[in-house]
Amino acid sequence: xxxxFEMELDQLRTMLIRMGxxxxxxxxxxxxxxxxxDESLSALVIERDKKVDEYxxxxxxxxxxxxxxxxxxxxxxxxxxxxxxxxxxxERIGDIAVNLAERxxxxxxxxxxxxxxxxxxxxxxxxxxxxAAIDSFVNNDPGLAKKVLTSDDVIDSIxxxxxxxxVGKMKGSKDLIxxxxxxxxxxxxxxxxxxxxxNIAEDVIFLVNARIIKxxxxxxx
Amino acid sequence: MPSSLQSPKISARGVDAxxxxxxxxxxxSLDIPEHRVLAIIGPSGCGKSTFLRCxxxxxxxxxxxxxxxxxxxxxxxxxxxxxxxxxxxxxVFQKPNPFPTMSIFDNVAVGLRLNGLAKKSELNxxxxxxxxxxxxxxxxKDQLDKSGxxxxxxxxxxxxxxxxLAVNPRVVLMDEPASALDPLATAKIEELIHELKSAYTIVxxxxxxxQAARVSDSTAFFYLGKLIEHGETRKIFTxxxxxxxxEYITGRFG
Numbered sequence: 001x002x003x004x005f006e007m008e009l010d011q012l013r014t015m016l017i018r019m020g021x022x023x024x025x026x027x028x029x030x031x032x033x034x035x036x037x038d039e040s041l042s043a044l045v046i047e048r049d050k051k052v053d054e055y056x057x058x059x060x061x062x063x064x065x066x067x068x069x070x071x072x073x074x075x076x077x078x079x080x081x082x083x084x085x086x087x088x089x090x091e092r093i094g095d096i097a098v099n100l101a102e103r104x105x106x107x108x109x110x111x112x113x114x115x116x117x118x119x120x121x122x123x124x125x126x127x128x129x130x131x132a133a134i135d136s137f138v139n140n141d142p143g144l145a146k147k148v149l150t151s152d153d154v155i156d157s158i159x160x161x162x163x164x165x166x167v168g169k170m171k172g173s174k175d176l177i178x179x180x181x182x183x184x185x186x187x188x189x190x191x192x193x194x195x196x197x198x199n200i201a202e203d204v205i206f207l208v209n210a211r212i213i214k215x216x217x218x219x220x221x
Numbered sequence: 222m223p224s225s226l227q228s229p230k231i232s233a234r235g236v237d238a239x240x241x242x243x244x245x246x247x248x249x250s251l252d253i254p255e256h257r258v259l260a261i262i263g264p265s266g267c268g269k270s271t272f273l274r275c276x277x278x279x280x281x282x283x284x285x286x287x288x289x290x291x292x293x294x295x296x297x298x299x300x301x302x303x304x305x306x307x308x309x310x311x312x313v314f315q316k317p318n319p320f321p322t323m324s325i326f327d328n329v330a331v332g333l334r335l336n337g338l339a340k341k342s343e344l345n346x347x348x349x350x351x352x353x354x355x356x357x358x359x360x361x362k363d364q365l366d367k368s369g370x371x372x373x374x375x376x377x378x379x380x381x382x383x384x385x386l387a388v389n390p391r392v393v394l395m396d397e398p399a400s401a402l403d404p405l406a407t408a409k410i411e412e413l414i415h416e417l418k419s420a421y422t423i424v425x426x427x428x429x430x431x432q433a434a435r436v437s438d439s440t441a442f443f444y445l446g447k448l449i450e451h452g453e454t455r456k457i458f459t460x461x462x463x464x465x466x467x468e469y470i471t472g473r474f475g
Contacts, residue, residue, distance in 0.1 A: 003472070005472070072471070073430070073458045074458060074459060074460065074461055074467045074470055075467060075471065076471050077458070077459060078459070078460070210459065210460035
């Protein structure tokens with residue numbers, strides 16, 4: 001039986017999927033602008049964040065409307081809860097893309113230094129995690145979501161190595177303090193991207209399997 | 222299933238119910254622990270009201286027959302006196318049905334008088350206590366002599382609840398007690414159910430899914446005369462085990 005309610009839920013899913021692909025593109029552009037020192041690309045990322053924020057508001061409104069008017073239960077309730085949370089994560093991912101872009105200008109003199117680090121490799125890994133997390137939502141695929149959870153350790157490990165490496169560089173030469181601090185911060189941003197991807201993956205497992213796995217809270221429901 | 226370890230207040234075992242040759246219930250077994258509210262949900266004709274009526278032997282009054290056992294505090298109610306069963310297992314119906322020729326006071330006192338359960342001196346106290354338990358006392362205490370049908374629909378339903386409580390039942394069955402009431406009166410009945418469960422065990426049949434979710438500790442979903450799923454209400458409404466339950470509560474049924 002086709003229902004008005006189903007259309008509302010479909011609309012919600014569609015908005016989340018569109019927002020997901022927008023933030024993926026924002027990360028790509030944010031990272032590329034750093035690696036290439038491309039200030040016009042970074043300006044585009046900063047400008048386009050407004051669009052991400054619009055999705056954020058629209059999805060909140062849509063969830064609120066469905067909660068108020070239909071009192072959803074079971075799988076519908078879980079979709080709405082997951083949608084609210086995933087929306088929040090995507091908005092934060094969008095903010096991180098902006099954080100990356102905002103650092104481009106300061107990093108232009110240090111492009112060679114940045115290229116020697118593992119930032120690009122780390123960005124690719126974090127980007128993969130975000131993509132997989134969003135795909136797991138789009139395809140209702142808790143198996144893929146679980147893979148995202150196990151990838152987080154890799155990023156954390158690169159972040160720690162990067163930190164130690166940069167501290168070494170700073171100790172070696174005062175001239176490297178400024179670029180090394182930038183790189184430490186960028187590395188931390190990328191590590192946060194992976195954390196947001198992990199949160200989305202946890203929300204997808206909640207949505208599909210009704211299991212709360214964050215903070216090891218499984219079996220409480 | 223509810224995780225209570227205590228022995229159930231009321232327990233149905235393999236209940237089959239019939240109207241003539243038509244089987245309305247198939248092998249239903251359900252335990253309801255004391256001081257808990259069980260909500261029974263399901264589409265029209267699923268057997269939920271029939272099941273309710275099997276719990277106080279009203280089904281046989283309606284011309285039906287049944288097989289299986291129903292235990293109240295471990296005693297088989299089908300081996301007991303039906304009148305005493307119905308006193309221990311009270312019932313509130315969909316449509317408020319105060320006795321039209323009786324005053325508010327007499328409506329509450331009637332069960333006690335008929336059963337010779339109270340001395341005259343105790344009657345006033347019991348009527349007041351029952352009306353208080355039904356959250357009606359403050360509204361009617363100055364007009365106890367007025368006719369029961371002079372009250373609003375919501376008040377009449379609470380009067381019927383007071384009448385049920387007056388004979389001190391152990392279990393209260395409610396068959397869509399709020400479906401004929403406006404939202405305010407409904408909210409009062411629902412609040413009352415929360416209050417009453419500290420003293421009684423309650424089974425409520427409702428078509429209103431949100432009402433089941435709001436008032437009950439456990440929920441049973443019936444379909445085509447079968448118990449499809451019974452579990453903690455919060456589990457049924459967040460993550461039901463059975464596909465049919467999910468389809469029904471999310472409105473995707475049929």
